[in-house]
Amino acid sequence: MRLESRGASRSGRPPGGVTMPIFESRKARAKEVKIAEWKQSSANVLATLKIPHDAIAKLERELEGTLAVPGDAAYKADEKNWNPAFPEKPALIAFCQVALDVRHCLEFANTWSLQFVCRSGGHSTAGFCLATGALVVDVSQINDVHIDAGARRATVGAGTSFGKLNHVLDLYGLHVPGGGCPEVCVGGYMQGGGYGFTSRMFGINCDNVLQVDVMLADGTIVTANAAQNQDLFWAVRGGTGNNFGVLLTVTYQLYPLGDIWAFGVSWPIDNAPEGLHYLQQHYMKSNWSRLLGYQGVLGVDKGAQKLLARGMVRGDAQAGRAEIAGMLGDGGGTLELEGIGSYLHWNIALLDNIPDIPGPPKGEVLKENKFSTYIGRVLEVSEWRRVVDYFNTASNPACTVGMEIYGGAINTYPAMGNAFVHRDVYMDFFVDTFWYTQAQEGPARAWLKGFRELMETYWNGHSYQNYPRRDDPNYRWQFWAEAFNSLLFVKQKYDPTNFFTFPQAVSPIPPDAPRGVQRATAPSMFSDPVIVYR
Ligand SMILES: Cc1cc2nc3c(=O)[nH]c(=O)nc-3n(C[C@H](O)[C@H](O)[C@H](O)COP(=O)(O)OP(=O)(O)OC[C@H]3O[C@@H](n4cnc5c(N)ncnc54)[C@H](O)[C@@H]3O)c2cc1C
Numbered sequence: 001m002r003l004e005s006r007g008a009s010r011s012g013r014p015p016g017g018v019t020m021p022i023f024e025s026r027k028a029r030a031k032e033v034k035i036a037e038w039k040q041s042s043a044n045v046l047a048t049l050k051i052p053h054d055a056i057a058k059l060e061r062e063l064e065g066t067l068a069v070p071g072d073a074a075y076k077a078d079e080k081n082w083n084p085a086f087p088e089k090p091a092l093i094a095f096c097q098v099a100l101d102v103r104h105c106l107e108f109a110n111t112w113s114l115q116f117v118c119r120s121g122g123h124s125t126a127g128f129c130l131a132t133g134a135l136v137v138d139v140s141q142i143n144d145v146h147i148d149a150g151a152r153r154a155t156v157g158a159g160t161s162f163g164k165l166n167h168v169l170d171l172y173g174l175h176v177p178g179g180g181c182p183e184v185c186v187g188g189y190m191q192g193g194g195y196g197f198t199s200r201m202f203g204i205n206c207d208n209v210l211q212v213d214v215m216l217a218d219g220t221i222v223t224a225n226a227a228q229n230q231d232l233f234w235a236v237r238g239g240t241g242n243n244f245g246v247l248l249t250v251t252y253q254l255y256p257l258g259d260i261w262a263f264g265v266s267w268p269i270d271n272a273p274e275g276l277h278y279l280q281q282h283y284m285k286s287n288w289s290r291l292l293g294y295q296g297v298l299g300v301d302k303g304a305q306k307l308l309a310r311g312m313v314r315g316d317a318q319a320g321r322a323e324i325a326g327m328l329g330d331g332g333g334t335l336e337l338e339g340i341g342s343y344l345h346w347n348i349a350l351l352d353n354i355p356d357i358p359g360p361p362k363g364e365v366l367k368e369n370k371f372s373t374y375i376g377r378v379l380e381v382s383e384w385r386r387v388v389d390y391f392n393t394a395s396n397p398a399c400t401v402g403m404e405i406y407g408g409a410i411n412t413y414p415a416m417g418n419a420f421v422h423r424d425v426y427m428d429f430f431v432d433t434f435w436y437t438q439a440q441e442g443p444a445r446a447w448l449k450g451f452r453e454l455m456e457t458y459w460n461g462h463s464y465q466n467y468p469r470r471d472d473p474n475y476r477w478q479f480w481a482e483a484f485n486s487l488l489f490v491k492q493k494y495d496p497t498n499f500f501t502f503p504q505a506v507s508p509i510p511p512d513a514p515r516g517v518q519r520a521t522a523p524s525m526f527s528d529p530v531i532v533y534r
Pocket residue numbers: 082117118119120121122123124125128129139158159178179180181183184185186187188189191192193194195196240241242243245246247248466467502
């Protein structure tokens with residue numbers, strides 16, 4: 001027996017007169033209405049895609065999740081990148097809810113020769129989670145979190161946001177290092193490394209991964225861990241997303257973490273060079289403690305430019321003050337903020353509203369550009385002064401320098417233990433510039449370019465792959481150095497048809513690469529061509 005669906009037309013039938021089986025769900029009915037609407041309202045758009053309506057309808061019916069096509073409200077709401085500086089127009093966006101949805105999307109992209117772009121949290125700073133003409137496969141609803149408190153393990157969907165994960169973990173008093181933004185998801189963050197306040201204590205996020213499940217381009221799922229598919233296990237931890245397959249789940253090692261002591265230390269901008277030199281000597285690679293994690297900022301706080309150190313100590317106020325006594329004594333900093341509480345609270349509160357970004361003019365949205373450089377030596381005070389002086393020329397008050405402080409557990413992890421290779425450094429020094437209007441864009445970009453040129457004097461030649469820039473042909477060397485050939489082996493083994501690709505994919509250096517593009521000379525650590533399937 002079939003019933004007419006509750007359509008929108010006067011005849012009581014949806015456009016196209018679709019009938020529905022009696023046991024079909026409301027979800028299926030809504031899909032049929034949408035499919036019928038596509039035939040009419042989006043006809044031109046679908047024709048441009050050169051994909052027949054029937055094929056798109058079939059995919060929509062197959063998915064437990066849903067599709068959005070250009071013209072849909074869901075598409076309009078979603079095509080926007082987190083950073084609107086990179087506008088893209090995907091052909092279709094698929095919101096997957098289960099792994100089978102991803103498999104259907106892989107088949108569809110293969111059949112219709114569409115570029116396939118995974119997206120978890122959509123926070124790629126270079127906009128790599130969207131591409132014009134692509135099928136964007138959004139896995140943000142594949143976000144189950146399962147905690148095994150006894151074993152101190154969490155198995156999470158790749159679309160799990162750190163806001164959700166931290167809320168779940170807080171209940172158990174357990175922890176894995178995560179970033180500052182609650183909307184960033186495991187899928188992109190972990191595959192690029194993943195730095196946070198507690199990384200000096202417990203390592204980079206990807207150092208704490210025990211196992212991953214990845215769907216390859218042919219729809220098969222492989223499990224990778226220290227005993228099986230070790231090469232893939234090595235590569236997904238730092239090798240960046242959209243390279244090997246679709247990351248479905250990640251299993252983390254967790255750590256007990258009770259209340260922490262949070263602090264903020266500041267220096268007037270004029271004293272920032274001395275402060276930075278002191279911090280480098282005493283609070284980064286040397287004299288490190290696994291109790292302390294912190295980040296540095298050059299930015300505007302409460303109307304004044306400052307150097308800020310914001311961080312947390314595992315312990316009470318007494319232990320905390322003891323940890324940072326040097327910063328306040330010989331280091332010359334002033335304690336301006338302290339408190340006891342959960343990581344969940346302080347991870348957000350510590351950097352909230354820094355910098356003071358002014359609100360948008362009517363109709364404008366904030367756009368951002370940035371670069372990252374690793375600092376591999378202690379800079380002299382005079383060198384830091386040049387850096388701070390340049391910072392002071394910022395074209396608008398929203399421009400910021402962020403310093404992700406390394407040392408501790410990050411640097412003691414084996415250099416080639418995974419594809420995140422930045423282990424012998426003091427900090428990731430990154431610069432953000434923001435703008436609202438077109439008039440502000442030119443000066444903001446010019447300032448960033450000048451800053452980058454200055455930092456090329458001081459950096460170690462590498463940069464953090466979670467803060468990519470589109471215009472960097474030397475990204476292979478900057479992100480992976482001598483690990484690149486190992487990564488390329490893994491890429492070609494697990495994705496032999498180069499199905500997963502984007503502008504900074506793991507790929508051979510092209511013959512026409514510009515001069516200055518550096519080549520890794522170390523051969524691949526891996527050579528076994530066999531993939532183990534479960
Ligand atoms: C506001 C903000 C704050 C940030 N804070 C921090 C921080 O504190 N520490 C830090 O280390 N980084 C930080 N980052 C950088 C962040 O880690 C990266 O941008 C990260 O890639 C974002 O993860 P995502 O899930 O949002 O990725 P997306 O933008 O969805 O994707 C990033 C890349 O990974 C691919 N990808 C995504 N999901 C999958 C998947 N399931 N399978 C295969 N490939 C996939 C995408 O195709 C894309 O190439 C921040 C970024 C922003 C915008």
